[in-house]
Amino acid sequence: MTADIQPTYPLTKAQAEEIASLHEADTSELEGRLKDLSETCQSNCTTGFSKCTTHQNEMRKLYQTAYTAASSGRWTSYRPEEYTQDLKKMFDAQASIEKINGRVRKEKLQHIKDSQCTFGPGDHPTAKKIKMRAAELRGTATPQSDIDSYITEEEEKLLSALTSEEQEAQAEYDKSKSEDEKYSYLRTYACTSQPTDTPRDIELRQKWTKLFENKVPYSEILPVVEKDIADAKSNAQILENRLADLRNAQAANNKAKAAKEESKRKQADDAIRRCCSEGCGNVCELNGPNADLGCERCFALKEEGALQDYSWFCSPECAKTNAGSHNSRFHSA
Template identity: 85%
Template sequence: MTADIQPTYPLTKAQADEIASLHEADTSELEGQLRQLSETCQSSCASGISKCATHQNEMRKLYENAYTTASPDRWTSYRPAEYTQDLKRMFDAQATIDKIHGRVRREKMQHIKDSQCTFGLSDHPTVKKTKIRAAELRGTETSPSDIDSYVIEEEQKLLLTLTPEQQEVQAEYDKSKSEAEKYSYLRTCACISKPTDTPRDVELRLKWMKLFDNKVPYNEILPVMEKDIADAKSNVLLLENRLADLRNAQAANNKAKAAKEESKRKQARDAIRRCCSEGCGNVCELNGPNADLGCERCFATKEDGVLQNYSWFCSPECAKANAGSHNARFHST
């Protein structure tokens, strides 16, 4: 955690233009100093600067100042502190200027790659694909200018697919010149609430807001956000799976309950017996004082194991009136 906002990749378009302008000015100033030193040496030294130890040392000092002096808003401010320390060690160890130039070129190329290919918080999926491809092309035989052209072309294609509102947001971000402006934009993207936010989303945005308010470097906040989002998605998937299991269990329970109820209804239907008396049709009492009013003829047949369904009379009167004339056509189940 730091009180100052640390420079972080990716660069906005305005930042990239500003850094390029400052770098061009710095390079022009250094070249002017070197040219003046060379002219001074030529006018005062017969051997020339390549063989003049005094002016060679002065030239090294010019390069050392240009390469190792703290330079806010320059591209070197985005590089790790180890880079400047490495250069200082090379100067102290009297490394050749060519080796030092080579070290600077490698770091500058890495800066260009990082500024062009680092993912941003609000990057469109197409932008991420473009950055991945640009990173793959770096270090190949493809020229830097061709890579830049490819990135610009893909960005222009994407702009045509964005809504006016999305184009406006992108334009505002591209205009951010300072790290403070870019940091503020990133804070807004990460922390502003949306209509679709869940209670968990609200909690996470408040958590991220505290990180931004404490000026935690963005490159330290981004991994936290990515982990929080991944965990939230995992939890949602887990809850969805649990909900599906509960729904399946509920459906199975409802099915079993329905089957049980249907079984009860069937048993109730099976338990109903209509009177065997012709023209009666009343429900017989299968329990209670008249439970033994079974048709004697049917009962005898049932006892012999021939008749499966037993017929009943609804009352002693029906039994008395119809027992003698009972016929199988009156059987009811």
């Protein structure tokens, strides 16, 4: 891999641990040298350390070296070049050490936020929610220790919910210590085909593979991959919404069609007169001598609007035999 890969957020767990270890060692070394310098001054100078120009200048050199020297693998290597240039200008302008330390603390806090809250290309949706919440907490008075605890607890919950394959992939990523390893992980993630790939997924993987083959830097490939994934999800959602609209329209059309068919069926049923005699149910004549055989009382009630349907008999015999039972059932009140 090319040597021009720039350190890029987010950090893997291995990188975060290594940076923390180096920072602790660097801080301890700086504090040790400052202590030795102070003790030397107190032993040899009568003015006192705070008023000794010689040793104060040496102290500034110690800070300047610690803050602005090349720092491969340190947290400062992840910060913009403008940060180091800003510090150099402050030292050149003889800014106080207190002011310079304040500038360093501010940048370190931003580094912590970027390392904890920057989205990665393979981030689970829940991981992104955790990072967004952590970013919100950093805008409040919440102690850093509480934010760290929140992130750790939520990440452990997420990890336990992942499949064994997802856990294995996450473990491999977390072990990445160098930008080369992160670059390799991103290439594997972006370019390895999956059984569930759609034609669009295949096109994107081919596009990303060409970027890696052309040795495009990690910092340039990462946003391309993230944007392509976001666009693909957005397009998929648009298609899903259109499909849902089509399904709804089809359902409405089917419902209207069913209602129309039901109306036709009812009309057909209404056109068939069936004998009202209990247990008969024969079809009555629509024309002929028996076409008007029916219950006179039902006819009258129908005309008055008190009854919904007429009552017909299929034959004079059925009318004579069942008229009494019909009256007792429907007109006995």
